[in-house]
Amino acid sequence: MRHMTDVERRLAALEERLAQLEEEKAVARLISSYGPLVDSGSADAAAALWEPDGVYDVEELVMTGRDEIAGMVRSDTHQGWITGGAAHFVGPPHVTVTGDEAVAVGYSLMILRQGDGFEVRRATANHWRLRRGPDGWRVTARTARVLDGRPQARELLAEGIMP
């Protein structure tokens, strides 16, 4: 009986540690789907990464809820980018999962076709807040600030790593 308790303790520890890795993986995987979804014009699937009332704040535009996020993907501006040639290239995020909440921070580049090559139109700092619910992880708030020297972008990066 003493021995079984030890086995059960080890099982419980393994289950907890494994779940932690699985959740971190799930958050990173969700983030890695953003670029392919918006660059393919998959408006509803991109919007569904957010919670129904999730926020996507890119400063000049604050989208609240999935309809507004899908609307951005369907907008003439976005459609012009992807039919002209665009890559929303999202780097590997730094992910911190705490129970059913997560914070991730990372970079994204908007790369557009220009002549016979491509140009980096924007380099952006991204701070993601996510929550795990019955359907898995969803974004509650993504805040993006162009890395053009503004202090807000630098603060987003620092805050995501050292909350």
Next chain:
Amino acid sequence: MRHMTDVERRLAALEERLAQLEEEKAVARLISSYGPLVDSGSADAAAALWEPDGVYDVEELVMTGRDEIAGMVRSDTHQGWITGGAAHFVGPPHVTVTGDEAVAVGYSLMILRQGDGFEVRRATANHWRLRRGPDGWRVTARTARVLDGRPQARELLAEGIMP
């Protein structure tokens, strides 16, 4: 005896979940080796990422089998790039492992030295199919399409995320 069954059930569940994470990691790790191998001119090692009859389809060139892939790395064009200064910068892939098969989708940038800086020559959508055999994961087919606005590149991205 009843109790042991529970322990065994938990062990089996852990083993299965852990294996899933390990395989996803292995696929991402293989993909992360592509850039360093081709940029260092390691032609045979790059080709060995593919199955012996694997396909690497970059539209203007469809390579079948390791000899043709190694030949691309050894070609004057590729050697000119890497001796002039080149980075095949591959982003974090979105990986889906189903048993011994896997699909991954992601971006790659071909970045070339230009003057005293660098230019993004190509931004590309990549769709990888992989299979696990006795020697681990190997690529069966990688399809790459430049994100220059062509619908095929956008379809590759969507298909890799929502198969």
Next chain:
Amino acid sequence: MRHMTDVERRLAALEERLAQLEEEKAVARLISSYGPLVDSGSADAAAALWEPDGVYDVEELVMTGRDEIAGMVRSDTHQGWITGGAAHFVGPPHVTVTGDEAVAVGYSLMILRQGDGFEVRRATANHWRLRRGPDGWRVTARTARVLDGRPQARELLAEGIMP
């Protein structure tokens, strides 16, 4: 008793495999914090990624110890970049963990604001050596070489993948 031995063997195998994934994750996570820390000007936190006597060798500058690394972040050159707009965009590393030692290899881009867009100033090959101590993983040596065609950069990439 025979049966318990089997359970314990499975537990030990799970613990070892899980620890391997956790350590690989920890190394990749540390590397993913480098960009946000230097781009936010978090000099001491960036330097603390290294061991007290760790080395950061970027060829034209070899920094030894945390004071010199923090000094680089506080330098006029670096401050000029981040107040003008800069992204140290670090790609997903290829990580190999062997006990308490790790090697990682990958790319980084230094992207600077230029006019109303951004330019890729440098594309760099990075070879990281790390060690695990009582406070977790720390960098013992990071060697970075610009991918401008020099053989050393290509050798770094190959050596990191096929040590």
